[in-house]
Amino acid sequence: QVQLVESGGGLVQAGASLRLSCAASGRTFSAYAMGWFRQAPGKEREFVAAISWSGGRIYYADSVKGRFTISRDNAKNTVYLQMNTLKPEDTAVYYCAGRRSTVATDVEAQYDYWGQGTQVTVSS
Numbered sequence: 001q002v003q004l005v006e007s008g009g010g011l012v013q014a015g016a017s018l019r020l021s022c023a024a025s026g027r028t029f030s031a032y033a034m035g036w037f038r039q040a041p042g043k044e045r046e047f048v049a050a051i052s053w054s055g056g057r058i059y060y061a062d063s064v065k066g067r068f069t070i071s072r073d074n075a076k077n078t079v080y081l082q083m084n085t086l087k088p089e090d091t092a093v094y095y096c097a098g099r100r101s102t103v104a105t106d107v108e109a110q111y112d113y114w115g116q117g118t119q120v121t122v123s124s
Contacts (some may be wrong), residue, residue: 002026002113004096009118014088016122020081022096023114030074033104034083035111038092038120043109045095049081062069064090078086086122093117 008020022034035050049070050059058070069082079096098112105111 002029002032002098004098004113004115006094006096006115006118009094009120011123012084012086014086014122016086017082017084018120019120020083020094020120022079022081022089023081024079026077026099029077029098031101031102032117033101034070034072034079034095035104035106036070037095037097037108038081038090039095039117040092041082041104042049042082042101047106047108048094050104050106051079052104057104059104059106060103083120084122088124091120091122093119 003025007024033052036048037045038048039045047061051070051072067085072079095117096115099111099115
């Protein structure tokens with residue numbers, strides 16, 4: 001069993017940056033692909049970014065490409081989401097997800113573990 005705990009959310013102005021962290025328990029973290037998803041009020045949860053077990057494969061949603069960077073530190077059992085040039089439309093609860101596979105994917109249903117989420121609010 002893997003537990004995921006997100007941190008780093010907050011309230012910022014448009015154009016600012018935030019870095020989200022997701023700390024994972026368990027010895028097999030390095031074998032898991034990881035992803036970030038988000039859910040805005042009144043909307044379905046959507047894919048943001050994903051990273052393979054080694055970091056060799058990375059995927060982004062078009063809406064965040066060029067502004068967000070996903071990375072991982074397997075020695076620290078942590079995955080990060082660096083968010084730059086934030087926009088009001090980035091406001092959402094951000095969820096970290098883990099997949100019992102080394103292969104990254106943008107398909108929500110293929111993730112096995114989820115964190116509790118962290119709120120990101122971007123004011124205009």
